[in-house]
Structure formats: structure tokens, C-alpha cells
Amino acid sequence: MLRITAEIKAVSELSSKLSFVAARRDGRLASLLAGLLLALTPLMAAAEDAAPYIYVLGIAQDGGYPQTNCYQPHCMRAWKDPAHKRLTSSIAIIDHQRGTKYLFDATPDMREQLYQLHIEAPDTSHVLDGVFLTHGHMGHYTGLMHFGREAVGAKSIRVFAMPRMQQFLSNNGPWDQLVGLGNIKLAPMRNGVPVKLSDDVSVLPLAVPHRDEYTETVGFRINGPNKSALFIPDIDKWSKWDTDIRDLVRQVDYALLDATFFADGELGDRDMGEIPHPFVAETMDLFADFAEEDRARIIFIHFNHSNPLLIEGSAAQQEVEARGFRYATEGLRLPL
Numbered sequence: 001m002l003r004i005t006a007e008i009k010a011v012s013e014l015s016s017k018l019s020f021v022a023a024r025r026d027g028r029l030a031s032l033l034a035g036l037l038l039a040l041t042p043l044m045a046a047a048e049d050a051a052p053y054i055y056v057l058g059i060a061q062d063g064g065y066p067q068t069n070c071y072q073p074h075c076m077r078a079w080k081d082p083a084h085k086r087l088t089s090s091i092a093i094i095d096h097q098r099g100t101k102y103l104f105d106a107t108p109d110m111r112e113q114l115y116q117l118h119i120e121a122p123d124t125s126h127v128l129d130g131v132f133l134t135h136g137h138m139g140h141y142t143g144l145m146h147f148g149r150e151a152v153g154a155k156s157i158r159v160f161a162m163p164r165m166q167q168f169l170s171n172n173g174p175w176d177q178l179v180g181l182g183n184i185k186l187a188p189m190r191n192g193v194p195v196k197l198s199d200d201v202s203v204l205p206l207a208v209p210h211r212d213e214y215t216e217t218v219g220f221r222i223n224g225p226n227k228s229a230l231f232i233p234d235i236d237k238w239s240k241w242d243t244d245i246r247d248l249v250r251q252v253d254y255a256l257l258d259a260t261f262f263a264d265g266e267l268g269d270r271d272m273g274e275i276p277h278p279f280v281a282e283t284m285d286l287f288a289d290f291a292e293e294d295r296a297r298i299i300f301i302h303f304n305h306s307n308p309l310l311i312e313g314s315a316a317q318q319e320v321e322a323r324g325f326r327y328a329t330e331g332l333r334l335p336l
């Protein structure tokens with residue numbers, strides 16, 4: 001299929017050159033070639049449709065939605081009606097042509113998420129070729145437990161981890177047992193060094209400032225054949241990062257960004273300074289002067305149970321849309 005895509009592109013380039021030359025000599029030849037081009041267009045579109053894509057498997061913050069012990073109205077609606085439940089933030093890359101799939105973060109909901117991934121990209125035809133971890137907070141790695149002896153008893157699942165994360169998993173139970181028994185095989189990542197998944201898909205870890213009690217924290221830049229994406233589910237504040245998020249967003253097609261809290265004061269009495277994140281309201285202000293098409297690249301994700309972006313039709317969702325931004329939903333597909 002890839003070869004076919006390349007050939008279609010070559011033929012199409014050649015025919016447009018030929019038609020330019022021919023147009024001045026022979027009108028009929030030019031229109032014939034123009035017709036050929038038209039006929040090729042749907043084929044080219046189909047090739048793009050077959051490109052690898054990002055598949056959103058979860059949108060909630062580490063604790064999921066509804067959250068343990070929360071019986072306030074915003075969570076009660078989901079306790080009472082499971083249709084409102086949302087899984088912890090995670091995405092996958094699916095490549096149907098190569099029969100591969102990759103998971104980003106192993107969440108406490110990984111059991112459910114691997115099933116959703118199987119429905120979209122069946123295990124009979126797609127190999128889980130790797131799991132990329134952002135950091136050592138509960139919502140981002142504890143799902144690895146399902147690969148262990150008590151459950152899957154997996155064999156050598158590649159887990160891409162930064163140096164401190166590798167140390168953490170290798171030297172602390174129960175995770176060291178997964179390493180020792182070979183359920184998972186740690187694959188090193190370095191800040192700013194791309195991991196190549198195939199000829200046209202690579203994943204670049206980017207270190208970000210966060211509460212790094214046990215491990216460092218990274219986001220990812222994913223480069224595909226046609227499009228690219230950022231996935232930064234956790235960061236303290238944009239201003240604490242030595243990279244300008246505005247520059248980075250300009251360089252990609254999709255930016256899945258930390259939207260833990262919608263606005264200051266959301267947690268009542270709890271001091272939000274202890275758990276810093278960029279508020280959605282702050283991020284929208286930071287990008288307010290971007291052109292409409294650039295604002296639309298930003299897709300909010302990783303919502304705390306208190307974040308009204310979890311509630312369909314909320315004023316918060318309407319405000320995000322009105323200001324030209326987007327919010328992630330489970331099952332969202334983003335072609336690369």
C-alpha cells in the first residue's frame with residue numbers, strides 16, 4: 001500500500017508536469033492528462049485515509065471519572081449512570097497497514113482500554129508493539145500490573161521509559177517482578193531523541209516540568225507521514241517550561257494538552273498550588289491571539305473529576321468551542 005501511495009504520487013507529479021508542457025502544444029492531451037489527475041485524486045485521498053492515526057482511549061485525570069469517594073453532584077451523575085463514566089487519559093497509535101498498535105500510558109483503566117483498542121485494531125491482526133510512559137504518577141503507569149503473572153502473563157512487551165522511570169520500575173516492587181519475569185522489556189528513551197516506529201512514524205519524548213517525586217515527566221511529539229501531534233497530559237505550568245508551547249503548537253497539527261482543571265478555585269478548600277497545572281482558562285488566554293485554524297489544533301485532555309469539560313453540553317464545553325478550541329472525547333481519531 002505504501003509503495004502504491006508513492007507510485008500514485010510520482011505518477012501524479014509526472015502528469016502535472018506533462019500537462020503543463022502539453023497544454024501549450026496540444027489542448028486535447030492536456031485535458032486527457034487533467035482527467036487522469038482527477039481520476040487519481042480519490043486514490044490519493046484513500047491512501048491518506050489508510051495512514052496511521054491516533055485513537056483516544058481515555059480523557060480523565062489519573063483518578064478517572066467518577067473519582068473514588070466523590071459523591072458531589074458532578075460525580076454522582078456518573079456513579080448513577082455508567083454511560084457517563086470516563087477512563088483515565090490515554091491514546092494509541094494504530095497502523096492498519098503494518099498491523100501494529102502502540103499505547104501511550106498504562107493507566108489504571110488499561111484493562112478496559114486494551115479491549116477498546118482490540119475492537120478498533122484486533123489482536124488477531126495487530127501486534128501491541130510498545131507502550132510509551134510519560135511519568136510515574138498513578139494514572140500513567142500502574143496499568144502495567146495487568147501484564148504480570150496474576151493476569152496476562154505477557155511476554156516481553158516493550159515499555160519505552162525515560163532513565164528515572166526505568167530505574168523506578170527496575171528497583172521497586174511489584175514492578176521489578178514484571179521486569180524480572182520478562183513480562184515487560186524496558187526500552188530506553190532519551191529526552192529529545194526520536195524513537196522510530198516505522199519508516200514514517202516517530203515518537204519524540206520532551207521533558208516537561210512536573211512534580212517529579214519518583215520519575216521525570218515527558219510529553220511526546222508524534223510525527224506521522226502527513227501530520228504530527230503533541231501529547232502533554234501533565235505539566236505544572238506553561239511558564240515553567242524552557243520550551244515555548246506557542247512555538248510548539250504552531251509546528252503540529254494536533255496538540256493534546258493538559259486540561260486537568262478548568263479554572264482556579266475548582267477544588268473548594270484544597271490548595272491548588274500543591275498540584276499545579278495550566279488551567280484551561282489560562283491556556284485559552286495564552287492562545288487567544290492565534291488564528292482560528294491554529295487555535296483549532298489545541299485539543300484539551302486529562303480532565304479532573306471536577307472539570308466541567310467532562311459534562312456534555314456544559315457551559316465550559318460551549319465556551320471552549322466558542323473560543324475556537326477543542327476537547328478530546330473517547331474514540332476520537334486523528335489521522336497522522
Ligand SMILES: [Zn+2]
Nearest residue numbers: 062137139234
Ligand atoms: Zn496525570
Ligand SMILES: [Zn+2]
Nearest residue numbers: 067070075305
Ligand atoms: Zn467528583
Ligand SMILES: [Zn+2]
Nearest residue numbers: 135137210234
Ligand atoms: Zn502527573
